[in-house]
Amino acid sequence: MKWSLKLGKLLGIDVYVHFTFLLLLAFLGFYYWRATQNVDAALRGVAFIVALFGCVVLHELGHALMAGRYGIKTRDITLLPIGGIARLEKMPENPLQELWVALAGPAVNVVIAAVLLVGLAATGGFTPLEEISATGGAFWQRLMVLNIVLVAFNLLPAFPMDGGRVLRARLAMRLGRRRATAIAANVGQGMAILFGIIGFFYNPFLIFIGIFVYLGAQAEAGMVEMQSALGDPSTVHSLPPKLSTRSL
Numbered sequence: 001m002k003w004s005l006k007l008g009k010l011l012g013i014d015v016y017v018h019f020t021f022l023l024l025l026a027f028l029g030f031y032y033w034r035a036t037q038n039v040d041a042a043l044r045g046v047a048f049i050v051a052l053f054g055c056v057v058l059h060e061l062g063h064a065l066m067a068g069r070y071g072i073k074t075r076d077i078t079l080l081p082i083g084g085i086a087r088l089e090k091m092p093e094n095p096l097q098e099l100w101v102a103l104a105g106p107a108v109n110v111v112i113a114a115v116l117l118v119g120l121a122a123t124g125g126f127t128p129l130e131e132i133s134a135t136g137g138a139f140w141q142r143l144m145v146l147n148i149v150l151v152a153f154n155l156l157p158a159f160p161m162d163g164g165r166v167l168r169a170r171l172a173m174r175l176g177r178r179r180a181t182a183i184a185a186n187v188g189q190g191m192a193i194l195f196g197i198i199g200f201f202y203n204p205f206l207i208f209i210g211i212f213v214y215l216g217a218q219a220e221a222g223m224v225e226m227q228s229a230l231g232d233p234s235t236v237h238s239l240p241p242k243l244s245t246r247s248l
């Protein structure tokens with residue numbers, strides 16, 4: 001992706017960070033500093049975002065490793081302010097394989113949350129919920145909660161988000177890939193509009209996610225339509241691969 005900085009390689013996959021993500025970190029650091037007038041608190045706030053996006057990278061690696069089991073390579077992973085994108089060469093056309101690839105990302109966050117839960121329980125590190133704020137206290141506990149939020153949010157049936165891919169895969173088992181994609185894309189675009197409306201009132205990030213989901217659903221539905229029209233699977237693979245999975 002343009003305007004991205006390479007962070008390094010994980011399990012043979014290049015990991016990039018988009019410059020808008022770095023802007024977000026700088027903005028949040030400044031925002032926390034303004035709110036608390038305390039450099040330490042601001043740095044802790046930024047460290048938390050970095051830790052959270054570390055979990056997002058692991059989530060994307062989950063998708064990438066599962067795709068790798070089916071012989072599909074991952075071009076790269078990029079971090080954006082709205083989440084991470086693992087660019088797979090393609091999505092498996094076998095619905096059961098797509099189901100496993102889609103579930104592998106959220107499964108990583110379930111494991112992270114479980115590890116943090118066990119760690120917190122073992123060390124007696126739990127803080128009463130009312131003492132937790134966006135910028136202070138209970139670092140690991142907040143990280144645990146946000147990993148659970150990541151699982152729940154990504155499993156919403158907002159194709160092409162993970163939950164939407166699960167929906168398409170399940171529909172494809174009964175209706176075929178073409179109809180399944182059309183239905184999942186419609187549901188996804190409905191969800192995207194809902195994100196936009198909720199985002200307008202509560203969180204502008206949700207508006208960007210809504211736009212991303214809406215356009216993503218449109219692009220993939222169009223591509224599957226075209227593949228069906230061409231009818232020849234050997235032609236399909238010469239199309240520019242645009243498929244990717246994204247997650248917050």
Ligand SMILES: [Zn+2]
Pocket residue numbers: 059060063102105106154162245246247248
């Ligand atoms: Zn995902």
